[in-house]
Amino acid sequence: MQIPAVVVGTDGAEPGTAAVRWAATEAECRRLPLRVVHVLDWDWSVSRYDYQGISYRNARRLAETTVREAASRASDIAPALEIEFQVVVGHPVTALTRLSTAAALLVVGGRGRGGFAGLHLGSVSRRVTMHARCPVAVVRGRHAGPRDPVAIGVSGSDDADAVLEAGFAAAHQHGVGLVAVRSYRPGRLHTDDTTEPEQDILERDHLTTRLAPWRAKFPDVAVDTLVSTDTAAATLVEVSHGTRLVVVGNHSHGLLSGAVLGCTVAPVLHHAHCPVLVVREPRTGG
Known part of the structure; x- marks a missing residue:
């Protein structure tokens, strides 16, 4: 049985290159192979006028150079890592989402055009995060210090095990500590017999x-x-100034429920100062 790989999408631009570097380190840490992918977003309706296929061959050659160079950079970072690379022709979001079904982790840059032509900056990472079938790391922000911890957002629901497992595993693999963040609205448990300081204690005990x-x-x-x-988003963004990774959960599954990212995930992806790992959480109850 094939071992699930860490899959990273790159377009040759700096955010994609940063994603490759981060993915190589992560794959080495997880002891998993790395697959570097470039998606060639080719417009076949236009190419029908390219009777000898010269434009497509040139675009394909450039794509292969891009992904080969990206794989070489990954090898420089982790020489012992098992690395493969490939060019996939298609729509970036569709192609990366399809690859995510057999991946242990999908890594994308926070911004980029290059092979992701015609899409607004950041739209690929947002859409892939909505629809991917595995955890997605969006690489952005600062370089982590050697002892920077992992931060996780812990919701009040009982279905956050996926986030907790991912956060603790990441901290364990990197040999660092973990910061567990719990946000709550004052008054949610407030009664005539419960003051706000007492509620804070209750929330901390629950955590x-x-x-x-x-x-x-x-x-x-x-x-x-x-x-x-x-808010959880504001707290996690603030904490991200000193962390190597922020781990959050997302309930967005499938095409319809994945139409909008959660109220915590979206702002964290936009404003965090370090990479963000988005983990699919199971939906329970009604």
């Missing part, structure tokens, strides 16, 4: 209980907790 099984599973990961009355 501690939620983290307990994962702390036991990953005893080497040092955990800090942060409880905030600000």
Whole structure:
């Protein structure tokens, strides 16, 4: 059985190159192979006038050079890494989403044109994040320091195990600590007998209980907790100034439910100061 790979899309522009570098390090850390992909967004309706196929051959040659050079950069970062590269002809979002079905992780840059011609800046990463069938890392922001922790946004629901597992695993693999962020609206549990400071304590206790099984599973990961009355997105963006990765969950599944990113995921993707890992969360209940 083929081992799932870390798949990274690149268009030859700097954001795509940064995504390749990040993906190579991540694949090495996870001990997984790396697949570098360039999507050639070729307009066949126009190419019918290219009777000898010269334009397509030139575009294909440029695409192959782009992906080969990207794979070479990945090899420079992780010489022992198993790396393959390929050119896929099609629409970038459709092609990357299809590749995500057999991937352990899909990595894209936060911005870029190049092979993703005709799309607004950042639209590929947004759409891929909505529809991918595996976790998606959007590479953006600063370079991480060697001891920078991983941050995770912990929702109040009981279906956040996917996010918790991804966050703890990332911290464990990189040998760093973890910051668990819990945001709540004041008054959600407020009663006549509960003051706001007491509610803060209740929320922190809830977070501690939620983290307990994962702390036991990953005893080497040092955990800090942060409880905030600000929005989860604003808190995670602020925390991202000093973290290597922010992990968030997204309920967007399929074509219809994936039409809009969640109210936490979208602003974090737009404003975080480090890479963001978006993990699909299962929908439970009504």
